[in-house]
Amino acid sequence: QxxxxxxGGGLVQAGGSLRLSCAASGSSFSINNMxxxxxxxxxxxxxxxxxxxxxxxxxxxxxxxxxxxxxDNAKNTAYLQMNSLKPEDTAVYYCxxxxxxxxxxxxxxxxxxxxxx
Numbered sequence: 001q002x003x004x005x006x007x008g009g010g011l012v013q014a015g016g017s018l019r020l021s022c023a024a025s026g027s028s029f030s031i032n033n034m035x036x037x038x039x040x041x042x043x044x045x046x047x048x049x050x051x052x053x054x055x056x057x058x059x060x061x062x063x064x065x066x067x068x069x070x071x072d073n074a075k076n077t078a079y080l081q082m083n084s085l086k087p088e089d090t091a092v093y094y095c096x097x098x099x100x101x102x103x104x105x106x107x108x109x110x111x112x113x114x115x116x117x
Contacts, residue, residue, distance in 0.1 A: 002024050002028055003024060004095055005024065006020060006021070006093060006108050008111055009092075011115075011116065014085060014086055014087055016085050016115070018082045020080040022036070022080075029076065030076075033050070033051070033053055034069075034071060034095060035050035035098035035099075036078075036094070037093070038091035038094070039091055049063065049080065050069065052101065063089070066083050066085075080093065080095075087117045088115075091113060093112075094111075
């Protein structure tokens with residue numbers, strides 16, 4: 001069974017940067033279609049960005065120009081580069097298959113991102 005492991009979160013001041021990583025164990029794991037979700041306290045989990053097998057990317061309007069999704073097929077790892085962070089970016093970030101692009105894996109524990117003002 002695939003187990004997703006997110007890492008790279010932390011506490012950062014507004015305007016700072018973080019780079020999140022998503023790796024997985026399990027022979028059936030593929031990062032061809034991958035997305036980053038986030039869930040803030042008291043809010044529903046939302047899809048922040050996604051990358052398809054063909055390399056097309058999509059971003060939530062609120063993170064366009066600040067966040068960049070990428071992947072390293074050789075390492076079977078996906079990344080989320082987050083720049084110009086804002087307090088409203090504070091959330092637990094998860095990686096998983098984007099909505100509509102296949103069956104999702106079991107959710108990992110996520111990585112906490114906290115942006116102080």
